[in-house]
Amino acid sequence: MKKIKSVVTGGAGFIGSNLVDKLVAEGHYVTVIDNLSTGRLSNISHHSKKTVKFLNLDISKTKKLSKIIKGNSYIFHLAGLADIVPSIENPQTYFSANVTGTLNILNACRNLRIKKFIYAASASCYGIPKKYPTKENSKIDPKYPYALTKFLGEQMVMHWAQVYNMPNISFRFFNAYGLRSRTTGAYGAVFGVFLAQKLSNKPLTIVGNGKQTRDFIHVSDLVNAIYKASVKKNLTGQIFNLGSGKETSVNEIAKIIGGKKINVPKRPGEPDRSKADISKIKKELNWKPTVSIKSGINELLQNIDNWSDAPVWTPNLIMKATKTWFKLLKKK
Numbered sequence: 001m002k003k004i005k006s007v008v009t010g011g012a013g014f015i016g017s018n019l020v021d022k023l024v025a026e027g028h029y030v031t032v033i034d035n036l037s038t039g040r041l042s043n044i045s046h047h048s049k050k051t052v053k054f055l056n057l058d059i060s061k062t063k064k065l066s067k068i069i070k071g072n073s074y075i076f077h078l079a080g081l082a083d084i085v086p087s088i089e090n091p092q093t094y095f096s097a098n099v100t101g102t103l104n105i106l107n108a109c110r111n112l113r114i115k116k117f118i119y120a121a122s123a124s125c126y127g128i129p130k131k132y133p134t135k136e137n138s139k140i141d142p143k144y145p146y147a148l149t150k151f152l153g154e155q156m157v158m159h160w161a162q163v164y165n166m167p168n169i170s171f172r173f174f175n176a177y178g179l180r181s182r183t184t185g186a187y188g189a190v191f192g193v194f195l196a197q198k199l200s201n202k203p204l205t206i207v208g209n210g211k212q213t214r215d216f217i218h219v220s221d222l223v224n225a226i227y228k229a230s231v232k233k234n235l236t237g238q239i240f241n242l243g244s245g246k247e248t249s250v251n252e253i254a255k256i257i258g259g260k261k262i263n264v265p266k267r268p269g270e271p272d273r274s275k276a277d278i279s280k281i282k283k284e285l286n287w288k289p290t291v292s293i294k295s296g297i298n299e300l301l302q303n304i305d306n307w308s309d310a311p312v313w314t315p316n317l318i319m320k321a322t323k324t325w326f327k328l329l330k331k332k
Helices: 014-025 065-069 084-089 091-109 145-164 190-199 219-231 250-257 279-285 293-302 315-321 323-329
Strands: 004-009 028-033 052-055 074-077 116-122 168-173 175-177 204-207 216-218 238-242 261-264
Touching: 004 014, 014 028, 014 074, 014 219, 065 091, 074 091, 074 219, 084 091, 084 145, 084 323, 091 116, 091 145, 116 145, 116 219, 145 168, 168 219, 175 219, 190 204, 190 250, 190 293, 204 250, 216 219, 216 293, 219 238, 219 279, 238 279, 250 293, 261 315, 315 323
Parallel strands: 004 028, 004 074, 028 052, 074 116, 116 168, 168 238, 175 216, 204 261
Antiparallel strands: none
């Protein structure tokens, strides 16, 4: 039986590698394009070369994309940079990766007969929403360059669907978590911070009063939704929220993980709540999340040694890492 051929940009990263697992399980031959700026080869090394091909390329610079993509049926564009503070300090780098990179891969696909192009957008485009749960037609108000560049990428994806009749879908990811989430790099996602702190017997750093909520979605639920969209016929030019549709506070997460806690100042430009309205995706894709936050965190705790090489953030280190954030995003 002939294998289905797919390309996953950012396929050595957290979400990308989990998607590669799903595609291989569904009988795909996958070409992974990743420059390993945040991805790791160890995330995909368990796959045979008969099912996964790895190419170390930067999609914002390479001119080989059309040749690589030709003959593939499905393109999953997950490559990009995703940290807030570095995007504030180096916006040009983020525009190059998230906007130019997206333009390059769209152009590479423009004259090819692909079955589906899936784009990983971000719910950060909503900024601080006025309504919860937040619908796809809510006001767009990005608060920092990362959020802006991901939204600009989405705009191009939708424009290419309209002008070039490409079968494009965009997912606005809420807070994805799970195994293989990044363990190194800039200060960021709460799970990585807390797990490294717990492993080192350090207090968990609670931002503000810890009552702020986020919509956390387990990576397995997320990739299942992406796969469903890829195989659904006559689905194009659509934007979907991709979250759990539930809110969990930082305090609740800290309680499940366990350990001492210490509070650090609340950061400007961050919403107090996050909750996706997932009625559209549930209806269109007949999809719903299945992994509870408690079982998802227990999975992380069972694999906590994965965070042994992660930086251990203390209040002083956090203040230094977020200095630019406070300086530029504080209320005038």
